[in-house]
Amino acid sequence: xxxxxxxxxxxxxxxxxxxxxxxxxxxxxxxxxxxxxxxxxxxxxxxxxxxxxxxxxxxxxxxxxxxxxxxxxxxxxxxxxxxxxxxxxxxxxxxxxxxxxxxxxxxxxxxxxxxxxxxxxxxxxxxxxxxxxxxxxxxxxxxxxxxxxxxxxxxxxxxxxxxxxxxxxxxxxxxxxxxxxxxxxxxxxxxxxxxxxxxxxxxxxxxxxxxxxxxxxxxxxxxxxxxxxxx
Numbered sequence: 001x002x003x004x005x006x007x008x009x010x011x012x013x014x015x016x017x018x019x020x021x022x023x024x025x026x027x028x029x030x031x032x033x034x035x036x037x038x039x040x041x042x043x044x045x046x047x048x049x050x051x052x053x054x055x056x057x058x059x060x061x062x063x064x065x066x067x068x069x070x071x072x073x074x075x076x077x078x079x080x081x082x083x084x085x086x087x088x089x090x091x092x093x094x095x096x097x098x099x100x101x102x103x104x105x106x107x108x109x110x111x112x113x114x115x116x117x118x119x120x121x122x123x124x125x126x127x128x129x130x131x132x133x134x135x136x137x138x139x140x141x142x143x144x145x146x147x148x149x150x151x152x153x154x155x156x157x158x159x160x161x162x163x164x165x166x167x168x169x170x171x172x173x174x175x176x177x178x179x180x181x182x183x184x185x186x187x188x189x190x191x192x193x194x195x196x197x198x199x200x201x202x203x204x205x206x207x208x209x210x211x212x213x214x215x216x217x218x219x220x221x222x223x224x225x226x227x228x229x230x231x
Contacts, residue, residue, distance in 0.1 A: 166188055
């Protein structure tokens with residue numbers, strides 16, 4: 001998710017910083033390193049903050065619809081056979097192909113591969129949270145009745161907030177901010193002031209802004225500042 005804004009041009013040169021230091025959260029809890037891979041982090045209340053789970057309505061509906069159609073056709077044909085009618089041509093053909101084709105036949109391998117890919121896709125949908133655009137926020141402390149309250153911040157909204165804060169820094173002509181789950185990348189163009197000073201001010205301003213967002217996991221910050229080329 002990214003946000004972009006601009007003012008006006010001059011000058012030349014380039015400066016890039018590696019991952020910057022982010023300011024500590026408002027409650028003094030140290031941020032989690034950006035390389036962390038587990039989905040649970042500890043919020044300000046000492047409880048683990050889990051990611052939000054997607055309901056997966058479309059994949060679930062498609063899987064249910066296809067399963068219902070396949071089972072319906074098979075059940076209809078079984079009932080028809082029990083009632084004294086001949087089995088449908090497709091079921092006779094399928095039974096014949098399965099009985100006569102060897103396991104190393106190309107169509108058997110293709111069919112097995114497709115079934116395996118679909119099964120793996122459904123399994124991954126079932127065990128992964130989804131909703132990557134939502135960043136979990138810290139739960140408030142010292143307020144009764146908030147134990148079961150969970151809040152999330154949209155990554156695009158966070159990017160807009162950080163971009164607006166970056167534009168407040170003196171010397172910044174334009175800024176673009178990409179907010180990921182573990183890392184925030186900020187790119188800015190400076191049309192006056194020393195690039196090193198602009199980068200330091202951006203580090204401080206964006207670090208403070210990220211701490212004020214109240215995220216359960218504090219992402220790492222990487223800032224890049226450059227001056228637009230003349231002409």
